[in-house]
Amino acid sequence: MNVRADTANRQVGRSVPRLEGPEKVSGRASYVHNMSVPGMLYAKVVRSTVAHGRILSIDASGAFEISGVEHVFTGSDVQKIVPDPYFGPAFHDQPVLAIDKVHFVGEPVAVVLARDPYVAAEAAQQIWVDYEELPAVFDEVEAMKPDVVVHDELKPAGTFPDLKHLIGRRNTNIALDYHLKRGDPERAFAQAAHVFEHEFRSQQVMHVPLEPMVALAVVSHDTMTIHTASQSPSFVRTEIARLLGWSENRVKVKVPFLGGGFGAKLYIKLEALVACAALLARAPVKLMLTMEEQFYTITKHASTFRIRSGVNSEGRLIARHCEVLWNGGAFADIGPRVTQKSGFTAPGPYDIDNVSIDSYALYTNRPPAGALRGFGIPQLVWAYESHTDMIAHELGVDPLAFRRKNILKGDRPQATGTSMKDAAVEGVLERIAERMDWSGKAHREPSGPGKRIGRGLAIGFKASIAPTTSVAIVTVSADGSTILQLSTVDMGQGSNTAMAQIVADIVGVATEDVKVVTPDTDVTPYDMATLGSRSTFHMGHAVRLAAEDVRAKLADMAKSVGESLATTERIGDLFKKKYGMQAGNAVGVGTYIPEYKSPDPETGQSDKITPFWMIGGTGVELEVDTETGKYRILRMINAADLGTPLNPKIVESQLSGAAMMQLGFTMFEEMRFDGGQVTNASLADYKIPGIQDVPQTMENEIVEAHQHNGPFGAKGVGESATFGVSPAIANALFDAAGVRITSLPITPEAVFHAIRAQEEGAG
Amino acid sequence: MMEKVNLDGAVVNRIRFKLNGREKNLDVASHENLVDLLVRLDHFSARESCGQGLCGCCTVLVDEIPVSACLTLAQLVDGSEVKTAEGLAPPGELDFVQRAFIEEGAFQCGFCTPGFVMMTHALLKETVDPSETEIREYLAGNLCRCAAYPEIIRAVKTAARNRPERTEKP
Numbered sequence: 053m054n055v056r057a058d059t060a061n062r063q064v065g066r067s068v069p070r071l072e073g074p075e076k077v078s079g080r081a082s083y084v085h086n087m088s089v090p091g092m093l094y095a096k097v098v099r100s101t102v103a104h105g106r107i108l109s110i111d112a113s114g115a116f117e118i119s120g121v122e123h124v125f126t127g128s129d130v131q132k133i134v135p136d137p138y139f140g141p142a143f144h145d146q147p148v149l150a151i152d153k154v155h156f157v158g159e160p161v162a163v164v165l166a167r168d169p170y171v172a173a174e175a176a177q178q179i180w181v182d183y184e185e186l187p188a189v190f191d192e193v194e195a196m197k198p199d200v201v202v203h204d205e206l207k208p209a210g211t212f213p214d215l216k217h218l219i220g221r222r223n224t225n226i227a228l229d230y231h232l233k234r235g236d237p238e239r240a241f242a243q244a245a246h247v248f249e250h251e252f253r254s255q256q257v258m259h260v261p262l263e264p265m266v267a268l269a270v271v272s273h274d275t276m277t278i279h280t281a282s283q284s285p286s287f288v289r290t291e292i293a294r295l296l297g298w299s300e301n302r303v304k305v306k307v308p309f310l311g312g313g314f315g316a317k318l319y320i321k322l323e324a325l326v327a328c329a330a331l332l333a334r335a336p337v338k339l340m341l342t343m344e345e346q347f348y349t350i351t352k353h354a355s356t357f358r359i360r361s362g363v364n365s366e367g368r369l370i371a372r373h374c375e376v377l378w379n380g381g382a383f384a385d386i387g388p389r390v391t392q393k394s395g396f397t398a399p400g401p402y403d404i405d406n407v408s409i410d411s412y413a414l415y416t417n418r419p420p421a422g423a424l425r426g427f428g429i430p431q432l433v434w435a436y437e438s439h440t441d442m443i444a445h446e447l448g449v450d451p452l453a454f455r456r457k458n459i460l461k462g463d464r465p466q467a468t469g470t471s472m473k474d475a476a477v478e479g480v481l482e483r484i485a486e487r488m489d490w491s492g493k494a495h496r497e498p499s500g501p502g503k504r505i506g507r508g509l510a511i512g513f514k515a516s517i518a519p520t521t522s523v524a525i526v527t528v529s530a531d532g533s534t535i536l537q538l539s540t541v542d543m544g545q546g547s548n549t550a551m552a553q554i555v556a557d558i559v560g561v562a563t564e565d566v567k568v569v570t571p572d573t574d575v576t577p578y579d580m581a582t583l584g585s586r587s588t589f590h591m592g593h594a595v596r597l598a599a600e601d602v603r604a605k606l607a608d609m610a611k612s613v614g615e616s617l618a619t620t621e622r623i624g625d626l627f628k629k630k631y632g633m634q635a636g637n638a639v640g641v642g643t644y645i646p647e648y649k650s651p652d653p654e655t656g657q658s659d660k661i662t663p664f665w666m667i668g669g670t671g672v673e674l675e676v677d678t679e680t681g682k683y684r685i686l687r688m689i690n691a692a693d694l695g696t697p698l699n700p701k702i703v704e705s706q707l708s709g710a711a712m713m714q715l716g717f718t719m720f721e722e723m724r725f726d727g728g729q730v731t732n733a734s735l736a737d738y739k740i741p742g743i744q745d746v747p748q749t750m751e752n753e754i755v756e757a758h759q760h761n762g763p764f765g766a767k768g769v770g771e772s773a774t775f776g777v778s779p780a781i782a783n784a785l786f787d788a789a790g791v792r793i794t795s796l797p798i799t800p801e802a803v804f805h806a807i808r809a810q811e812e813g814a815g
Numbered sequence: 816m817m818e819k820v821n822l823d824g825a826v827v828n829r830i831r832f833k834l835n836g837r838e839k840n841l842d843v844a845s846h847e848n849l850v851d852l853l854v855r856l857d858h859f860s861a862r863e864s865c866g867q868g869l870c871g872c873c874t875v876l877v878d879e880i881p882v883s884a885c886l887t888l889a890q891l892v893d894g895s896e897v898k899t900a901e902g903l904a905p906p907g908e909l910d911f912v913q914r915a916f917i918e919e920g921a922f923q924c925g926f927c928t929p930g931f932v933m934m935t936h937a938l939l940k941e942t943v944d945p946s947e948t949e950i951r952e953y954l955a956g957n958l959c960r961c962a963a964y965p966e967i968i969r970a971v972k973t974a975a976r977n978r979p980e981r982t983e984k985p
Contacts, residue, residue, distance in 0.1 A: 069917050076925030077913035077932060079860020079900035085926075086859040170846060262864045262872055262926045262960050311862070311926030312960050343865045544924030544961045701920050705963060709923060712962030735865040735958070743954050743964045750965060 063556035064764045067701035068563045071549050072309065072542070082308040084266045084281045085340065092268070093122055095329055095339040096172035098162040098179045099348060100154035103190070103417040103728025104202070105183035107152060107161065114178030115164055120171035123333050124179065126162045127151040130328045134295050137328070141287065141319040142215060143227060143384040144207045146420075148295075148324045154183065155202055155382035156417050157728045158348025163325060165333055169340070188417035188728055192356055192379035195225040195414040202382060202415035214653070215388060227380060227413040228388035230395045232656030234467055235406030240371035244362030248443050252435035253795040254778075256354040256379065256723045257716075258347050259424055260740050263311020265346060267322040268338040269330035276327060277304045283317045283541050284581035285571040291320045292327050300573075307571040310543035314713070315423035316350050317543070318583055319386060347723060347733035352424035353390060354379040357398070357435035362406075367449060369458045371406040374398035376432065378421070380413050385422035387413045393517060393584075394428030396656060399467045400436035401477045401513045401667070402458045407467045409656065417728050426514070426774045427584050430714055433512030434796060437779035441508065442792065451783065452490050452509065455481060466513075468651060468661040474767075475513065475665035476693035476757035483691045483755050484509050484671040496686070502679045505686075506788025511669030512775030515662030516768060517584040519648035523577035524594040526555055526602045528638040530631070532623035534559055536598075537569040539579035540591045545770050546702035547587050551595045553698055554763060558599035577641075585768025588698065589664060590644055592763035597642025605638045646761075664759050667693040668772030670711065670780040676788045681804025683785065685715070685747035692772035695759035707752040707773040714777035716741040722797050830893035834858070835902025849875065849884035849892060853899065860900035860929035871957030874930035875899050881937040900929035903936070912936055912974045921970035923961035931957050935971050944975050 075081040112124040127149040130137045137151070138144040150161045162179055166172040189200040205222050208215035215228060241247060267280040276296075282288050285305040293300045310317060322339050330337040341349060355378050362371035376398055380387035395411030444454035461478055463471045485491075488507060496505050525537040536555050542548040552566035559566075569576055579591060603617075606626065610617040613629040620626055627636050646663035669691050676683040690711040697703040720739050724731045732738045752773070759767040778796060786792050791806035819827055825844040832839055834856060843852055850863045850873050861884045864872040868883035875884045876898040904910040909917070912935045922928040931954065938945055938953045945953065950971045959967065 067920075069920065070922075072925070073917040073922075074909055074913075076922055076928050077900070077909060077916045078904070079858075079929035079932075081925050083859075083862075083926065085862060086854070260960055261924075262870060262958065263862070263924070264864065310924060311864075312924045314960070343867075544922075546923070705920055705923060705961075705966060708965055709962040712964065713960070734867060735869040736867050740958060740960060741962060742956075742958055743951050743967070746951075746962075746964045 063553045063563045064698050067699055068549055070546055083263055083311050084279050085263050087268055087279055089270055089336045092336040092338055093165040094169035094172045095337050096164045096176040097160045098176045100159040100161050102183045102185050103157050104186040104188035105154050108182040108184055111180040115175035118175045120166045120168050121175045123165040125332055129332055133331050139291055139320055139324050141386050142209055142388045144209050146383040148328050156419050158419055163329055190416050190418055192377040192414045195416045198223045225415040227384045227415055228391050230392040230411040232396055232409040237371045237406040237408045240406035241362045245365040246363045249360040250439050252357045254355045254431045254434055255796050257352045257721045259314040259316035261312030261316050264341045264343055265322055266340045267326045269326035270336040271330045275302045278323050279306050280323050281310050281317050282307050283313045284319055285539050285573050286578045287319055287581055288323045289573045305573045307541050313543035314425045318423055344733045347730045348419050351419050351421045353421040355431040359435055359439045369402050369404045372399045372404050374409045376411040378413050379416050381418040381420040383420040385420050390428040396468050398432050401460050403460045403464050426771045429514045430774045433775045434778040437510035438782050441783045452485055469657045469659050470661040474759050475667050476755045477667050479755045480667045480669045480691045480693055481511050483753050484669050484689055487689045488671045503675050503677055504788040505675050506784040507673045508780045508783025508787055509671040510776035510779035514666045516664050517586050518662050519645055520580035521645045522579045522590040522594040523643045524598040525577055526598040526640040528602055530627035530634045530636050534561055535567045537576045539571040539576045540587045541582040550698045554595045555599045585770040588766050588768045589762055593644035594642040596763045598640040602638050602640025664767045666772045668775035670776030672780040672784045674784045678807055681800040687749040688747040689751045690773040691753035691755055693755045693757040694769055695762045695767035696765035698766050703769050704752045706769050710773035711777055712741050714774040718778040718781050720797055828890045830890055832892045833896040843889040847889040849887040849889050852889035858899050858901055871930040872927050874933045881934055900932050911977045915970045915974035919966045919970040919973055921966040922963050927959045
């Protein structure tokens with residue numbers, strides 16, 4: 053544990069096993085799920101049974117007939133302590149508990165508190181709410197018209213300058229309209245030899261973290277501690293302080309490990325409700341959602357994407373128009389960011405001079421949608437990579453050859469005008485082609501009559517979320533041991549381990565000897581959030597800077613006692629010399645925010661839209677049974693460009709995990725609705741991938757592409773392998789059976805119907 | 816088993832069982848499931864997630880048989896021996912299955928991991944050297960949303976190789 057001038061074995065690039073491994077395999081790792089405090093009350097939420105309606109009355113008398121019920125609170129109780137109790141990252145549209153109106157089936161209307169969770173659950177069933185039902189809108193295409201309006205007035209949060217023009221807007225469901233224009237698309241379409249137009253739809257799905265969302269608020273005299281399974285402790289603190297009118301230092305947010313996040317536990321979710329309930333009850337309050345309730349809390353946007361492309365006589369893409377409608381559900385959450393930050397990549401990784409994009413975030417009377425592993429990108433890639441294959445087939449060109457001809461090469465700028473520097477678009481495409489032996493003729497034989505083999509590929513790309521800030525602190529104690537404080541949340545992606553590797557490399561210790569302090573906003577400094585694969589890059593830089601800072605301070609300390617850090621055997625000796633005993637600290641701080649330029653409001657153009665790009669692609673070989681529509685993935689290749697991987701083994705695990713998650717969203721996951729009511733909100737009816745769904749062969753390919761501005765040349769990786777999965781499967785099904793599926797999920801039924809329709813059409 | 820009524824009016828039964836080798840003797844309410852009981856005894860490795868016995872996060876061994884603790888009424892373990900992930904090795908130590916999971920990186924968030932570890936124990940008790948097909952079939956009832964499945968398959972194979980009765984043989 054000694055600081056040395058140089059260390060023989062580099063820590064970065066080592067496949068260090070996760071630091072928290074022993075705690076996790078022994079079942080002793082700490083999750084909010086397991087947490088309790090003396091005097092704690094359990095909360096159970098009473099939820100709206102109608103999709104859109106006015107609350108006429110709430111009768112809670114039945115609840116109090118159940119022994120053990122301590123409190124029942126409604127929206128009007130919340131208003132006693134928070135006069136304007138609306139929250140959210142982009143819009144202040146989400147009430148802590150419903151006020152006057154409900155906007156979707158499952159919206160929290162009241163909360164019951166009891167010492168026994170079973171008592172709270174039973175009492176919640178005895179609260180009767182009368183509604184005047186209003187017409188509802190569920191479909192994003194219908195929501196474009198103002199026939200049914202979900203919110204009377206738009207209330208942007210003010211944190212985003214590009215939402216300011218929406219303040220006070222009425223009679224609309226459009227929470228953000230984002231536009232981009234490059235070149236002269238109208239003229240280019242007029243000149244095109246071929247024009248292709250297709251529409252694609254994706255379904256609403258849910259993150260399904262196995263640790264259901266949970267938060268626990270503990271109130272002291274004039275401070276509050278919130279233990280929460282959150283990906284964004286700093287944001288929770290800011291938002292709770294804003295709601296209560298408190299200074300931030302009166303709110304402490306603590307986050308241990310998360311039992312999965314995937315975007316579900318971002319920004320602010322249950323925290324406002326437990327904070328208000330705890331203040332009203334003057335007792336600690338814990339809210340643990342059931343698996344069912346998670347489906348009413350946050351989901352992934354359903355989408356409709358109309359894409360039109362113009363191709364010249366040489367087979368070059370010369371024009372593209374993208375219209376994307378995002379079904380945001382009843383509360384905007386981070387949907388407007390998805391609409392913009394993902395929207396600008398809608399034309400795909402292709403070199404097209406004339407592009408226009410119209411991307412709309414829409415309110416509907418469905419459960420809210422937000423960020424889910426890929427932040428809108430998988431929905432876009434689904435459309436543009438299916439579309440790319442369809443164009444190639446209609447032109448009679450090999451899909452790979454068509455991509456090679458049109459792909460963004462070298463440092464060429466993407467639709468926003470930002471260069472694709474350090475993005476291995478070509479590298480990822482070529483790696484997949486090579487692994488699949490695309491040009492080779494050696495196809496597999498089908499396993500029986502009626503079975504057909506097909507293969508497909510797809511690639512996509514994503515920007516990082518900019519501009520966002522990360523801060524880290526590295527402390528060296530007087531015995532030379534090292535502590536890293538950061539607010540990045542380790543939800544399974546291995547950030548604690550990777551960040552410790554950076555510290556270890558710079559300070560000159562073994563990774564295993566770096567103690568990582570998990571988020572506690574009183575102790576760990578600000579971080580925007582753990583999202584969008586931003587931590588490796590942003591927090592990685594902050595940690596690097598903090599480690600370099602502490603090293604510089606140790607060098608100064610050595611100098612001040614007449615030593616040199618380079619020749620100091622034991623760092624503890626420096627402290628002894630300096631302070632006369634084992635005392636004192638060296639503290640290093642690092643703050644990082646990347647360069648960013650806001651896009652032009654008219655054209656969406658910016659040459660610094662993101663500090664780095666992430667490229668991901670998938671190749672699939674499958675066998676489909678033309679009698680039943682059932683298909684099996686025989687081989688799946690996931691490739692992503694990764695800068696330089698900090699921890700190759702963890703990176704590979706991220707690639708296969710992301711691809712498997714998207715496999716579920718492609719093959720079977722779908723929230724089904726009846727009148728706005730989710731009808732399959734449980735694992736009995738909503739299937740997620742299990743071990744039997746892992747393809748026979750799954751290969752993960754790291755395409756190394758040094759990120760010149762990344763910490764140790766690294767960049768984010770958590771989402772990249774999701775991008776290409778859905779269209780690669782659709783493209784392979786077309787190759788196998790000649791049918792084109794344009795709506796997710798691609799169930800055997802959908803394939804069966806498509807095959808039958810094709811046969812009838814032919815007959 | 817003795818039945819009585821507690822102060823809240825719930826019917827309770829006195830049960831005796833062994834938890835990770837230690838005798839327990841306490842009252843449980845009729846509606847309590849085995850996860851509730853374990854949590855009451857400060858054992859947190861069995862976690863209720865889906866609440867329907869479909870995800871495997873609450874898998875524990877009752878008389879060496881894997882069960883979903885969320886679907887097991889607490890009073891039914893009267894007279895039984897319950898084993899959880901905390902009891903596989905003394906605190907501060909890990910057993911061969913746990914070590915294999917670390918070696919292969921067979922988890923991400925770790926929430927489902929104790930369930931997989933317990934299931935692996937049950938599998939290796941039945942089958943000395945499970946094939947990949949046998950592993951997939953046996954673990955089909957455990958879900959991992961991080962999808963560390965390829966690593967889990969490798970961990971089970973590594974554990975099979977490293978089981979103590981095998982490595983201790985001359």
